[in-house]
Amino acid sequence: MRVLLSIVVPVHGVERFLPRCLDSILDRQSSQDFEVIAVDDRSPDGCGAILDAYAARDPRLRVLHLAENQGLGGARIAALPHARGEYLWCVDSDDYLPEGALDAVLTELRAERVAAQPVDVLITGFTHVFPDDSTEPNPWRHLLAGSPLERPAGCTLREHPALVRSVLSVWNKVFRRDYLDSLDVAFGRGFYEDISVTYPALLAARRLRYLDRDCYHYRRGRPGAITATASPRHADAFAQYDAIFGFLDRHRDLDDLRTLVFDRTLRQALTVYDSPGLVPADLRGDFFGRIGAHFATHRPPGYRFPGGATGLRFRLAARGSRRAYDELRRTSRLPRTLRASLRRGPRAAAG
Template sequence: MPPLLSIVVPVHGVEQFLPRCLDSILAGQRSEDFEVIAVDDRSPDGCGAILDDYAARDPRLRVLHLTENQGLGGARIAALPEARGSYLWCVDSDDWLPEGALDAVLTELRAERPGELDVLLTGFSHVYPDDSTEPNPWRHLLAGSPLERPEGATLREHPALLRTVLSVWNKIFYREYLDGLDVSFGRGFYEDISVTYPALLAARRLRYLDRDCYNYRRGRPGAITATASAKHADAFAQYEAIFAFLDRRPDLADLRGLVFDRTVRQALTIYDTPGLVPAELRRDFFHRIAAHFAAHRPPGYRYPGGVQGMQYRLAARDARLGYDELRRAGRLPRTLKASLRGSRG
């Protein structure tokens, strides 16, 4: 019989973290209700051998060895044809599951009738290099919300969901639903949001499990969130994919403003975070934020109030120096401030 859950684990350059990830899924777990598809994304270290050793000892783990590096998105795409489960969970190979997390997720999935739950979201913790932890900073937007009810909710019923983390790793998808969306993981950085946004927007039923089921490692050297790279501009290709999905789904037109606001906020956060966008590329990155505004600002869109609204207006105008001054000193030149106050929308 096909397993209930397929766990996809892309692997590249994480030799020191991989055993903990695999042990957190497989060790002491007797259930046959899940399988693990691990993808050796042409890892330059000993990850391939580690995967083969684990697979030789546990038939629930199958390994794909890619001949060319595909990145996180490409590795997940390569795994999908091999995944037989009714549900799909993407776990990053430098992260790990807390004790009892997999049992808790399987229990939730077993209680569901096939096809009635599109996405199960879980709680999680951030773990830092010094082993300190931070509980899910968005829990207050989820715990006690309609998403916790047995009947679940849609994103329309709880739009605050779009203010939470939109990465793929704390979301378990009903495979048939995901396949029907006609979306795909992207290439480069932020590869998962071209899947998570559409999946949350179109879901007929979402549920939240208020339990930490994932330990997300933050701040490690080489991680996207800690790496200066031109690839941070890959986010714009993912935004294009998200809005292309919305173009195909006129039934979701009323959610377009929420999506636009969230993508602008993320792009500005990337720009604002020290050490992410290289200095020589910051001008071009900000220009692309302005181009995103011009291309995807919905009719009737209203800017947020206060300082954030001023920041958005500056981004829309491609006024990078004014934006940087507002961020640095908390104020704008008087003439620019008056101009912004006089603008409409």
């Protein structure tokens, strides 16, 4: 029997946080309009037993136990054949939903059932939660609230391109399942596994909407989280970028959005490079070189660099001028000879 919403929860090594996550979804809920599919991704701790205990008490929760660890992307892929919902929401097992959030989302989705063109992606508000329990409201709300995304009719990404400057992770996006299946995209492996789905879903949607309500509490800075872990796997992002541009190659009607996507992926890659403690010191040179290769491979025809400091950073990355880039980040200044070189044209600068 089909339900309105399937909530997919990949689980690995989070027994400290898992009960709160599950309680935030299942407690105080009598609705039968949703189901939860939790995937025990061969968790090394007590997560599997916790999931089974919850499932024994609540038939809306079903548990899959994987024989081998698949990572976030693989766990979500494993869950999809079992999901019966008209809509799909991916919730991370160390995060949780604030009180009333699920009711609010279900109310929106029930209204969409009678729409002539049901929403393809419903984007929700969220709050960052830090290890000391301090919080930060959605720092990108100003890009969404009051925008065409809040109109009853919603809009497309082309009609509100500022959406691309907001967070592009999967956890604050509820996807119409038939639409998602039609895209022929898949979650990737390793880090940043979700952007190979979220970018295409936002790019191709005929109708996007934003629910200006705090519907998700996302933990930041948790030990072991991707955003707080030094790892060579941060370079996994480049495979996800390739998948995104592969999607664009198959959908030439979206060519006018290619530069928007290209600039956003460059910003993300440089942000990872710039963030202390993410890319290991002995791999930073290689990572910076991968940014240059990404630029050369996916640069849109007729591409023009942005102005100001962003354009300067992009130029240095495109040239592979790592030392100059690091100096610019450290001092906010460039040597005069390099400034002249950048003005003259595409000849590679030393660095």
